[in-house]
Amino acid sequence: MTEARPGAAASTPLWERDAELAAVTEAVDALCAGSAVGSLLVFTGEAGMGKTALLARVRAVAEGRCTVWSARGGETITSVPFNVVRQLLQPALVALMPDEAREYFGDWYDIAGPALGIAAPGERQADPQGVCDGLVAAVRRLARREWPLVLTIDDAHWADQETLHWLAAFAERLDDLPVLVVVARRPGDATGENARHLETIGALARPMPSLRALTPDATAGLTRATLGAHADAPFCREVWAVTGGNPYDTVELLAKVLDSELDPVESSAAGLRALNRSARGRGLVDRLEGLGVDATKFAWAAAILGTQISVDLAAELSGLPRDDAERCAARLSAARILTGADRSVGQDLDGELEFVHPLIATAVYRSIPDALRTAMHGVAASVVTASGLGAAAASRHLLEVHPDDDPELVEQMREAAREHLAVGAPDAARRCLERALLEPPLPEVHARVLYELGCATLLTSPATTIAHLRQALTVHGLEEELRVDAVCRLSSVLVHNDQLEEAVATVDAEAARLGPGPARMRLQAVHYMWEGIHAGEEDAPGRSRRLAQLVEPLTGRDNSERALLVLRAFDAMTRGENAEEVAELCDRSLVNGRLAPGLGWTDTEWSFELLMMLGISYTYVDRLDRAESLFTEAQRSYESAGWSGGHLALAHAFGGYVLRRRGRLRQADESLRRALRLADRVGQGLPMHWSAACMLIDTLLARGHVGEAEEIAERYSFEPPHPSTIVLPDTHSIRGRLLIATGRFEEGVHELETAEKMSEARGGHNTVMAPWAGDLARALAVEDPRRAAQVAADARIQAERFGTDTAIGEALRCAAALETGRRSVELLGRAVTYLEASPCAYEHAAARVEYGIASRSPVEINRGLTLARSCGADTLATKAQEALDTL
DSSP states (O other), X not given: OOOOOSSGGGGSOOTTOHHHHHHHHHHHHHHHTTOSSOEEEEEEOSTTSSHHHHHHHHHHHHTTTSEEEXXXXXXXXXXXXXXXXXXXXXXXXXHSOHHHHHHHHGGGHXXXXXHHTSSOXXXXXXXXXXXXXXXXXXXXXHHHHHOSEEEEEEOGGGSOHHHHHHHHHHHTTOTTSOEEEEEEEOTTOOOHHHHHHHHHHHHHSOOOOOOOOOOHHHHHHHHHHHHOTTOOHHHHHHHHHHHTTOHHHHHHHHHHHHHHTOOOSGGGGGGHHHHHHTTSHHHHHHHHHTTOHHHHHHHHHHHHHOSSEEHHHHHHHHTOOHHHHHHHHHHHHHTTSEESOOSOTTSOOOSEEEESSHHHHHHHHHHSOHHHHHHHHHHHHHHHHHTTOOHHHHHHHHTTSOOOOOHHHHHHHHHHHHHHHHTTOHHHHHHHHHHHHHSOOOHHHHHHHHHHHHHHTTXXXXXXXHHHHHHHHHSTTOOXXXXXXXXXXXXXXXXXXXXXXXXXXXXXXXXXXXXSSXXXXXXXXXXXXXXXXXXXXXXXXXXXXXXXXXXXXXOOOSHHHHHHHHHHHHHXXXXXXOHHHHHHHHHHTSBTTBOOTTOSTTOSSSOHHHHHHHHHHHHHTTOHHHHHHHHHHHHHHHHHHTOOSHHHHHHHHHHHHHHHHHTOHXXXXXXXXXXXXXXXXXXXXXXXXXXXXXXXXXXXXXXTOHHHHHHHHHHTTOSSSOOSBOOSSOHHHHHHHHHHHTTOHHHHHHHHHHHHHHHHHHTOOOTTTSTHHHHHHHHHTTTOHHHHHHHHHHHHHHHHHHOOHHHHHHHHHHHHHTOOHHHHHHHHHHHHHHHHHSSOHHHHHHHHHHHHHHHTOHHHHHHHHHHHHHHTOHHHHHHXXXXXXXX
């Protein structure tokens, strides 16, 4: 890209920009000196303050020393996803053969490649966060290939949302990368997500003051440097008064003074205002019209197309033969309106054109009569489509066309939306489908467009998704399969929007309309899934009985039956029913030990919560190998598909919790923190934060890191009100344990008693999933020993009913804590036997240490100490070592 203007004014230095130029020179020198740490500069200023000239200086300073890639946003093309990042990487992408690109991009090729236009999109809707992560990884790899690398982005306030999402994420990863990123933007011109991303980028940059207008002295210096030292003071003062010290206006005015051969003296100063009016606005339009009708038509076509303007497309849009178009481009270049066309007439213009300055582009675009501008966008859509660039490329023009009951436009926008979704640009897809609705669609298509719009916003805007899917269900035209899918998607969004009761009611209403069959069974499964995770349901025992009756005759012959088997297993597990029967139900939901086709982690017919329930059920019945295999498969599937949002966050959370159950506490700690970081990128205060935070707090308490657990609880507001959905492990149990550990004894007991009441309401509980009984019995042992004994006895009965080695061993540990002497030693010995047979190494270590201390056996304490250290249970290891030291 070339922003430098021809003429003497272009060669003048940047006046009163010493701090900015010093920052540029320092940053480039540091980069070329071999610094492995990247840096970010952001220049902010109103239109015409010299941002583009500063970026030109960055490129000049870096030229010959660094690889430089540049791009520019455009006022009329902000709706084109990945436009600016594609511009930025174009030099590298053009230089790479397909095999080289796949090698450099690695696993990210199929995820980021479609967004960059170098790979065909997959069949599934791409996850925007995954695509962003893929772009970050891809650019980091390209940067290491091209280092030292300078990236410049002009007019970032007009960059597309997808590029700004990437840039904000990339800017956070510059610590170990030899890259200088320089961004120029206007303040206040961006809104919504774009403004948020720009704020993030600005906060990461080196602090720089906003660019200000030139002072009278600087304007005088620039005037004399351009026109000659004989320019007198009154003339220079009038230049400043006319331009207000705006650097762009000043340079343009001085160029016109040169062209007009005006003498720079006081007697000529009166003519400056007339010359200045031709630099922008109406004056620029008049100057453009003075170049002739064909040049004006060509400039209009260029303004419609935006940046990186193809001569061929502009010629076709303006209705000019190629030779005439080239002559117009050269004329506009000589008039300092376009750049990139300054070759002699007769030379082919194979490259791309751009406006010399965004102010010129804006003025030309706005000078097109409204009706003609709309019509030209319609023609541009046809031209772009005919050129083979696809529906997505044409869609930005169709967005500007007035609604006109055009079924073909509706289909074009639907196709463009599919293309946008496939590359990870759901907001662009949303705009296309919303425009299709305005046309409006034919009655038989209307419901489908609403359904597609609801699906497009599924990952980005729950409230919008709910509204569109509800409307789709009220409009005639959705066949049964799509209608059931719309209901299931709507219920899922309602659940994640903390509207669980509405989700259940929506599913029930649709199920009541259907007769027996796979569709109704799918809705029944979804009903029980949402009710099964409802923490405050009123008739949990009754629901469990109804679910058990429904599932009893099922064999798992199709996915609806398999889903119901999973739901029955999960319900039985949470209520503490026989663990062997739970495992048998889980196994029956699989096909040859694997997930059935259509029930995979990235399949969309069934909500991913179903498979989470399957993995959780295996976790709490001590089948940790199967649980770990499932959650590892989830992580691999989501990463391969580029799903880097909530799905991957929960996969890491539950995979980390399996590590916690195994007693691999250090690894669990790392995995759960990663899950929280992923969840943080999706939003704040979501149910997934509660799950991951609860698991991490449980892990940190096992490690004995109480202060860190308290910090996590505070950071993620791990306090009432609790979510309406079940969080595993039980939040009241873990919060009660945390409160007691931090000395808030009475609050902790109250929380544990709340967990007790909720377990009673459900008709039973899994003593490992909801471990309140052990902590409550220990807390009550001194002040209310009778009640403590009853709590421990009930927990033991419940654990034996459930039947896992972990549950029984933990119940025996609890009973031993209430006893003394030989009875305590006996119970701890039995607990050790059970826990040694369980896969839960931390619980085994704790029991072994307690048994060794109670029996005063150095051998047993040493065994417990070794186990505690291998688990990463630091406080338990300290306790064991201190016990050894006192023997």
